[in-house]
Amino acid sequence: MSTPIGQVAKPIDSEPAPGDVAAAVRRSRLPSWVVILWANRKSRIGLIMLGLFIFVAVFAPLLATHDPKVTDFAQSLPPGGAHPLGTTASGQDILSQLVYGARTSIVVGLVAGTVVTFIALLVGLTAGYLQGWVDEVLSFLINLALVVPVLPLMITIAAYSPVRGLFLIIFVISITGWAWGARVKRAQILTLRSRDYITAARFAGEGRLRIIFAEIMPNMMSLVVAGFLGAAAGAIGAEAGLEFLGLGDPTTVSWGTMLYWANNSGAMLTGQWIWLGAPGLAIALLLSSLTLINFGVDALSNPHLRER
Amino acid sequence: MRYFVSRVMFFVLTLWAAVTLNFIIPRLQPGDPAQTMVQRLAGQSEAIDPAAIRAVQIMLGLPTGSIFEQYVDYLQAVVRGDFGISYTYFPYTVTHMIAEALPWTIVLVGVTHVLGFVIGTLLGAAAAWKRNGKFDTVVSLGSTFIGTLPFFWIALILIYVLAFTLRWFPEAGGYSGEIDPAWSWAFFGDAIYHGILPALSLLITAPIGWIMGMRNNMVHTLGEDYTRLALAKGLRQRRVALTYSARVAILPNVTGFALGLGTILGGTVMVEMIFGYPGMGKLMFDAISNRDYPLMQTIFLFTTIGVLLANLCADILYGVLDPRVRREAQT
Numbered sequence: 001m002s003t004p005i006g007q008v009a010k011p012i013d014s015e016p017a018p019g020d021v022a023a024a025v026r027r028s029r030l031p032s033w034v035v036i037l038w039a040n041r042k043s044r045i046g047l048i049m050l051g052l053f054i055f056v057a058v059f060a061p062l063l064a065t066h067d068p069k070v071t072d073f074a075q076s077l078p079p080g081g082a083h084p085l086g087t088t089a090s091g092q093d094i095l096s097q098l099v100y101g102a103r104t105s106i107v108v109g110l111v112a113g114t115v116v117t118f119i120a121l122l123v124g125l126t127a128g129y130l131q132g133w134v135d136e137v138l139s140f141l142i143n144l145a146l147v148v149p150v151l152p153l154m155i156t157i158a159a160y161s162p163v164r165g166l167f168l169i170i171f172v173i174s175i176t177g178w179a180w181g182a183r184v185k186r187a188q189i190l191t192l193r194s195r196d197y198i199t200a201a202r203f204a205g206e207g208r209l210r211i212i213f214a215e216i217m218p219n220m221m222s223l224v225v226a227g228f229l230g231a232a233a234g235a236i237g238a239e240a241g242l243e244f245l246g247l248g249d250p251t252t253v254s255w256g257t258m259l260y261w262a263n264n265s266g267a268m269l270t271g272q273w274i275w276l277g278a279p280g281l282a283i284a285l286l287l288s289s290l291t292l293i294n295f296g297v298d299a300l301s302n303p304h305l306r307e308r
Numbered sequence: 309m310r311y312f313v314s315r316v317m318f319f320v321l322t323l324w325a326a327v328t329l330n331f332i333i334p335r336l337q338p339g340d341p342a343q344t345m346v347q348r349l350a351g352q353s354e355a356i357d358p359a360a361i362r363a364v365q366i367m368l369g370l371p372t373g374s375i376f377e378q379y380v381d382y383l384q385a386v387v388r389g390d391f392g393i394s395y396t397y398f399p400y401t402v403t404h405m406i407a408e409a410l411p412w413t414i415v416l417v418g419v420t421h422v423l424g425f426v427i428g429t430l431l432g433a434a435a436a437w438k439r440n441g442k443f444d445t446v447v448s449l450g451s452t453f454i455g456t457l458p459f460f461w462i463a464l465i466l467i468y469v470l471a472f473t474l475r476w477f478p479e480a481g482g483y484s485g486e487i488d489p490a491w492s493w494a495f496f497g498d499a500i501y502h503g504i505l506p507a508l509s510l511l512i513t514a515p516i517g518w519i520m521g522m523r524n525n526m527v528h529t530l531g532e533d534y535t536r537l538a539l540a541k542g543l544r545q546r547r548v549a550l551t552y553s554a555r556v557a558i559l560p561n562v563t564g565f566a567l568g569l570g571t572i573l574g575g576t577v578m579v580e581m582i583f584g585y586p587g588m589g590k591l592m593f594d595a596i597s598n599r600d601y602p603l604m605q606t607i608f609l610f611t612t613i614g615v616l617l618a619n620l621c622a623d624i625l626y627g628v629l630d631p632r633v634r635r636e637a638q639t
Contacts, residue, residue, distance in 0.1 A: 143318070144321075147570065147615055147619050148570070148612055148615070149615050150571075151575075152592065153608065160334060237456075241460060241574075244460050245581070246596075262464075277465065280458060280464070280465070283456070283458055284453065284458070284461075287456035
């Protein structure tokens with residue numbers, strides 16, 4: 001979380017897409033976005049990593065050896081035997097918790113990422129396309145949301161809520177994290193709306209909605225996808241952070257609550273470095289997979305990048 | 309001039325919006341906010357502290373007035389600097405507690421933010437200069453991964469390895485119990501010794517954003533004609549890199565400096581809490597744990613105002629550094 005939610009930190013122009021991707025897109029029966037992303041080496045690694053996480057999340061009940069909430073086992077066991085990663089201080093199987101934790105993170109990333117992207121699109125497109133006083137007001141809101149420190153704001157809102165849980169966390173992330181995406185999309189639509197083909201479409205009598213969604217949107221696909229990946233990553237990190245601070249529901253099984261319990265029940269005193277280390281590493285790997293996929297996203301709406 | 313006036317206007321507007329947001333948030337919950345809060349406090353401990361009830365009522369205004377009257381009362385209190393009494397640290401006022409915690413956070417965040425900016429910008433410039441080389445690959449991919457590590461997790465691992473296992477640094481606190489806080493060298497040395505691990509936790513991810521920003525900007529400026537001309541003239545490489553490319557590429561990072569402050573402040577909440585470092589972040593965490601709403605609200609307001617001020621400074625600096633920005637505002 002070293003950048004605002006939705007902002008994508010990646011180096012540019014590090015790798016030209018190899019081979020003739022356009023031809024591969026035509027040949028393949030897969031959806032074109034998969035082929036385009038697959039052609040980029042870094043994106044491919046990211047897709048594979050993300051695929052593994054999703055696999056674990058979907059098949060968690062089959063993969064986990066124990067119920068993650070059951071506290072029947074001996075406490076603070078070292079790794080080995082029936083518990084490959086050991087047990088927690090209250091006697092839960094760490095590996096099973098880790099497996100089920102993937103579910104929580106993926107759901108939060110998916111839902112919060114979608115909501116954040118939706119709000120960002122709505123605000124950004126409206127501001128950029130309508131211009132005038134609507135743009136003035138929305139731009140002020142965007143800039144305001146960008147300067148307010150997000151985590152303290154999330155904490156303040158979460159602390160007031162009478163109910164704690166995943167829904168609250170997703171809600172808090174969604175209403176605080178849209179600003180960056182909206183700003184980027186507004187800037188993009190400002191450059192697109194003055195292009196000749198848009199003017200032509202307007203003179204041809206196409207409606208406003210049709211122009212926005214049929215003419216402009218396809219050219220913004222890479223921005224939207226990059227924004228979604230960034231928002232999902234930001235949401236997953238923020239969820240873990242809020243839960244670690246105790247602002248989540250401590251009985252949910254997630255990587256954030258695992259770290260919360262590990263820190264609060266003295267995993268350091270018992271020397272259980274796996275209990276502390278594994279959830280953090282899992283978060284970092286999941287977020288890395290999203291960042292890696294992002295490397296190939298630029299090619300989605302820029303054919304030049306595919307055929308070079 | 310127009311540019312600076314518009315920036316100050318933006319600052320005043322955002323300041324008002326932040327103060328108002330602070331007024332709205334407690335009222336978002338259903339029911340009468342003061343009553344709900346008092347009930348929740350009562351549910352927590354058997355004997356409810358009358359001071360707590362009074363503090364909540366002062367914070368939210370008397371429930372008899374209309375919402376508009378409450379808002380006017382609130383604005384007047386903010387202008388007076390009256391933020392009520394913290395009921396965790398009774399009888400101290402909220403402002404007293406914040407004044408005690410503020411210097412710790414300013415030093416911690418100031419040092420790490422500036423260091424992160426300098427290190428990140430230098431690394432990013434070096435990576436762009438030798439782009440697609442070995443150094444660039446290591447820096448780019450390395451920061452892609454390190455940038456995803458959560459602040460609080462880094463802090464936990466650092467405590468575990470450097471403080472708990474190796475015992476090189478203290479595990480918690482801002483200074484040792486034996487030394488009284490005073491303006492003495494012994495105290496400063498001790499405070500620095502305690503500050504190293506919290507600072508390191510923030511510093512590991514702090515440069516990442518700057519590395520990416522600087523590298524990407526400089527890749528652009530390296531392709532510009534004036535850079536090629538400088539190279540063609542036979543100027544020394546170091547001179548071209550620093551005074552031609554990097555000097556222009558650094559500009560967007562300057563605006564980012566103030567925005568990044570908000571992120572690193574978020575990081576300090578967790579890092580200070582983990583280390584028990586006596587700054588604003590820990591104060592905020594304590595306020596949440598004890599449901600000390602007046603204290604929590606005021607810390608949020610102060611943090612926001614701090615970021616807004618930093619943002620104003622960055623905008624003004626940007627206008628001074630880049631004449632194009634001033635000219636754009638005039639047309």
